[in-house]
Amino acid sequence: MDPDPIEDFCIADLTRNGGTLSCNYGFPCKPLSQVTSEDFVFSGLTKPGNTTNLFGSAVTPGSVDFFPAVNTLGLSANRVDFAPGGILPPHSHPRATELITIIHGKVLIGIITSNNQVFSRVVEKGEVFIVPRGLLHFQYNVGKNKARTYTVFNSQKPGIINTPISLFASLPLIPDEVLVKSYMLDTNLVQVIRDKFAPAKQPLK
Numbered sequence: 001m002d003p004d005p006i007e008d009f010c011i012a013d014l015t016r017n018g019g020t021l022s023c024n025y026g027f028p029c030k031p032l033s034q035v036t037s038e039d040f041v042f043s044g045l046t047k048p049g050n051t052t053n054l055f056g057s058a059v060t061p062g063s064v065d066f067f068p069a070v071n072t073l074g075l076s077a078n079r080v081d082f083a084p085g086g087i088l089p090p091h092s093h094p095r096a097t098e099l100i101t102i103i104h105g106k107v108l109i110g111i112i113t114s115n116n117q118v119f120s121r122v123v124e125k126g127e128v129f130i131v132p133r134g135l136l137h138f139q140y141n142v143g144k145n146k147a148r149t150y151t152v153f154n155s156q157k158p159g160i161i162n163t164p165i166s167l168f169a170s171l172p173l174i175p176d177e178v179l180v181k182s183y184m185l186d187t188n189l190v191q192v193i194r195d196k197f198a199p200a201k202q203p204l205k
Protein backbone atom coordinates (compact mmCIF):
# COMPACT_ATOMS: atom_id res chain seq x y z
CA MET A 1 0.00 0.00 0.00
CA ASP A 2 2.98 2.32 0.37
CA PRO A 3 4.06 4.32 -2.71
CA ASP A 4 6.06 2.45 -5.38
CA PRO A 5 9.86 2.76 -5.16
CA ILE A 6 11.75 4.78 -7.75
CA GLU A 7 15.17 3.24 -6.99
CA ASP A 8 16.29 -0.40 -6.49
CA PHE A 9 16.52 0.37 -2.81
CA CYS A 10 16.89 3.32 -0.47
CA ILE A 11 18.45 2.36 2.85
CA ALA A 12 16.94 4.89 5.25
CA ASP A 13 19.40 7.44 6.54
CA LEU A 14 18.04 7.77 10.07
CA THR A 15 20.84 10.12 11.11
CA ARG A 16 19.71 13.20 9.18
CA ASN A 17 18.20 15.73 11.54
CA GLY A 18 18.33 13.03 14.21
CA GLY A 19 16.03 10.80 12.14
CA THR A 20 13.29 13.40 12.06
CA LEU A 21 13.61 14.12 8.34
CA SER A 22 10.97 12.03 6.58
CA CYS A 23 8.16 12.62 4.13
CA ASN A 24 5.21 10.58 2.90
CA TYR A 25 7.69 8.63 0.83
CA GLY A 26 9.83 7.66 3.82
CA PHE A 27 13.33 8.66 4.83
CA PRO A 28 16.14 10.05 2.67
CA CYS A 29 18.49 7.40 1.22
CA LYS A 30 21.91 6.60 2.62
CA PRO A 31 24.52 7.42 -0.05
CA LEU A 32 25.15 4.34 -2.23
CA SER A 33 28.90 4.56 -1.54
CA GLN A 34 28.17 3.84 2.13
CA VAL A 35 25.75 0.91 1.62
CA THR A 36 27.07 -2.54 2.62
CA SER A 37 25.62 -6.06 2.66
CA GLU A 38 25.00 -5.63 6.38
CA ASP A 39 22.36 -3.03 5.59
CA PHE A 40 20.15 -5.77 4.11
CA VAL A 41 20.24 -7.94 7.24
CA PHE A 42 18.22 -7.33 10.41
CA SER A 43 18.99 -9.40 13.50
CA GLY A 44 16.51 -7.61 15.73
CA LEU A 45 13.89 -10.36 15.45
CA THR A 46 16.15 -13.23 16.54
CA LYS A 47 15.59 -12.81 20.27
CA PRO A 48 12.33 -13.14 22.22
CA GLY A 49 10.82 -9.97 23.61
CA ASN A 50 10.18 -9.65 27.35
CA THR A 51 6.66 -10.90 28.03
CA THR A 52 6.75 -10.05 31.75
CA ASN A 53 4.20 -7.28 31.49
CA LEU A 54 0.50 -6.64 31.95
CA PHE A 55 -0.50 -8.39 28.74
CA GLY A 56 1.98 -11.27 28.74
CA SER A 57 3.07 -10.43 25.20
CA ALA A 58 5.90 -8.60 23.51
CA VAL A 59 6.00 -7.05 20.04
CA THR A 60 9.51 -6.69 18.63
CA PRO A 61 9.23 -4.29 15.72
CA GLY A 62 11.02 -4.49 12.39
CA SER A 63 9.54 -1.38 10.82
CA VAL A 64 11.67 1.17 8.97
CA ASP A 65 12.70 2.89 12.20
CA PHE A 66 14.41 -0.34 13.24
CA PHE A 67 15.26 -1.93 9.88
CA PRO A 68 16.21 0.94 7.57
CA ALA A 69 16.47 -1.32 4.48
CA VAL A 70 12.68 -1.57 4.16
CA ASN A 71 12.50 2.17 3.42
CA THR A 72 10.43 2.73 0.21
CA LEU A 73 9.86 -1.03 -0.28
CA GLY A 74 6.34 -1.20 1.15
CA LEU A 75 6.76 -3.96 3.71
CA SER A 76 8.07 -4.73 7.19
CA ALA A 77 7.91 -7.44 9.85
CA ASN A 78 7.38 -7.88 13.59
CA ARG A 79 8.04 -10.71 15.97
CA VAL A 80 5.47 -11.33 18.69
CA ASP A 81 6.16 -13.49 21.75
CA PHE A 82 3.43 -14.66 24.10
CA ALA A 83 3.68 -16.10 27.59
CA PRO A 84 1.09 -18.81 28.30
CA GLY A 85 -2.23 -16.94 28.43
CA GLY A 86 -0.62 -13.83 26.92
CA ILE A 87 -2.71 -11.49 24.81
CA LEU A 88 -2.25 -8.78 22.21
CA PRO A 89 -5.32 -6.70 22.99
CA PRO A 90 -7.65 -5.49 20.22
CA HIS A 91 -5.60 -3.19 18.01
CA SER A 92 -5.41 -2.03 14.42
CA HIS A 93 -2.77 -1.00 11.90
CA PRO A 94 -4.01 2.05 10.00
CA ARG A 95 -1.60 1.67 7.09
CA ALA A 96 -1.21 -2.06 6.48
CA THR A 97 -2.68 -5.48 5.95
CA GLU A 98 -0.98 -8.01 8.22
CA LEU A 99 -0.04 -11.65 7.55
CA ILE A 100 0.54 -13.59 10.78
CA THR A 101 2.59 -16.81 10.71
CA ILE A 102 2.55 -19.05 13.77
CA ILE A 103 6.09 -20.28 14.48
CA HIS A 104 5.03 -22.25 17.53
CA GLY A 105 2.07 -22.43 19.86
CA LYS A 106 -1.67 -22.12 19.45
CA VAL A 107 -3.03 -18.62 19.06
CA LEU A 108 -6.66 -17.57 18.90
CA ILE A 109 -6.71 -14.79 16.31
CA GLY A 110 -9.80 -12.75 15.64
CA ILE A 111 -10.73 -9.87 13.37
CA ILE A 112 -13.71 -7.58 13.85
CA THR A 113 -15.17 -6.21 10.65
CA SER A 114 -16.65 -2.77 10.09
CA ASN A 115 -20.13 -4.29 10.52
CA ASN A 116 -19.13 -5.86 13.85
CA GLN A 117 -18.80 -9.41 12.62
CA VAL A 118 -16.04 -11.49 14.18
CA PHE A 119 -14.01 -14.06 12.27
CA SER A 120 -11.71 -16.05 14.53
CA ARG A 121 -9.91 -19.34 14.74
CA VAL A 122 -7.20 -21.03 16.81
CA VAL A 123 -4.22 -20.91 14.47
CA GLU A 124 -1.38 -23.41 14.87
CA LYS A 125 2.26 -23.86 13.97
CA GLY A 126 2.92 -23.26 10.28
CA GLU A 127 -0.50 -21.76 9.57
CA VAL A 128 -0.98 -18.18 8.50
CA PHE A 129 -3.84 -15.76 9.16
CA ILE A 130 -4.59 -12.56 7.27
CA VAL A 131 -5.76 -9.37 8.95
CA PRO A 132 -7.16 -6.91 6.41
CA ARG A 133 -5.86 -3.36 6.62
CA GLY A 134 -7.26 -1.22 9.41
CA LEU A 135 -9.48 -3.88 11.01
CA LEU A 136 -9.46 -4.39 14.77
CA HIS A 137 -7.89 -7.72 15.70
CA PHE A 138 -6.57 -9.63 18.69
CA GLN A 139 -4.21 -12.53 19.36
CA TYR A 140 -4.54 -14.73 22.45
CA ASN A 141 -2.19 -17.57 23.34
CA VAL A 142 -4.59 -20.39 24.20
CA GLY A 143 -1.88 -23.09 24.33
CA LYS A 144 -0.23 -24.37 27.49
CA ASN A 145 3.21 -23.11 26.44
CA LYS A 146 4.77 -19.96 25.06
CA ALA A 147 3.83 -18.95 21.53
CA ARG A 148 5.75 -17.08 18.87
CA THR A 149 4.52 -15.46 15.66
CA TYR A 150 6.07 -13.44 12.87
CA THR A 151 3.96 -10.82 11.19
CA VAL A 152 4.53 -9.21 7.83
CA PHE A 153 2.91 -5.91 6.89
CA ASN A 154 2.49 -4.32 3.47
CA SER A 155 3.86 -1.04 4.79
CA GLN A 156 7.29 0.01 5.98
CA LYS A 157 5.52 1.65 8.91
CA PRO A 158 2.12 0.05 9.59
CA GLY A 159 1.41 2.02 12.78
CA ILE A 160 -0.56 0.57 15.68
CA ILE A 161 -3.59 1.75 17.58
CA ASN A 162 -3.67 -0.42 20.69
CA THR A 163 -7.19 0.25 21.98
CA PRO A 164 -6.72 -0.12 25.77
CA ILE A 165 -3.65 2.08 25.75
CA SER A 166 -5.03 4.57 23.19
CA LEU A 167 -8.24 5.01 25.16
CA PHE A 168 -7.04 4.88 28.75
CA ALA A 169 -3.43 6.02 28.60
CA SER A 170 -3.31 8.58 25.79
CA LEU A 171 -1.37 11.82 26.13
CA PRO A 172 -3.05 14.07 27.03
CA LEU A 173 -5.71 11.90 28.61
CA ILE A 174 -9.18 11.64 27.04
CA PRO A 175 -11.57 13.36 29.51
CA ASP A 176 -12.96 10.84 32.03
CA GLU A 177 -16.56 11.75 31.12
CA VAL A 178 -15.98 10.64 27.54
CA LEU A 179 -14.93 7.19 28.70
CA VAL A 180 -17.61 7.04 31.39
CA LYS A 181 -20.33 7.83 28.85
CA SER A 182 -18.89 5.73 26.03
CA TYR A 183 -18.38 2.57 28.06
CA MET A 184 -21.09 3.16 30.70
CA LEU A 185 -18.52 3.00 33.50
CA ASP A 186 -18.44 4.40 37.02
CA THR A 187 -16.16 7.43 37.15
CA ASN A 188 -13.80 5.81 39.65
CA LEU A 189 -13.50 2.74 37.44
CA VAL A 190 -11.90 4.90 34.75
CA GLN A 191 -9.12 5.78 37.18
CA VAL A 192 -8.76 2.15 38.29
CA ILE A 193 -8.30 1.13 34.65
CA ARG A 194 -5.97 4.05 33.92
CA ASP A 195 -3.76 3.08 36.86
CA LYS A 196 -3.46 -0.44 35.49
CA PHE A 197 -2.71 0.60 31.93
CA ALA A 198 -0.21 3.34 32.65
CA PRO A 199 2.78 0.96 33.06
CA ALA A 200 1.88 -0.83 29.83
CA LYS A 201 2.23 2.33 27.79
CA GLN A 202 5.04 2.00 25.31
CA PRO A 203 5.83 3.50 21.94
CA LEU A 204 4.99 0.84 19.33
CA LYS A 205 5.81 1.42 15.71
Ligand code: GLV
Pocket residue numbers: 059078079080088098139151160
Ligand atom coordinates in the same frame (compact mmCIF):
# COMPACT_ATOMS: atom_id res chain seq x y z
C1 GLV B 1 0.57 -8.26 15.51
O1 GLV B 1 -0.61 -8.15 15.47
C2 GLV B 1 1.42 -7.17 15.43
O2 GLV B 1 0.90 -6.08 15.50
O3 GLV B 1 2.62 -7.37 15.28
Ligand code: MN
Pocket residue numbers: 091092093098131137
Ligand atom coordinates in the same frame (compact mmCIF):
# COMPACT_ATOMS: atom_id res chain seq x y z
MN1 MN C 1 -1.56 -6.65 14.55
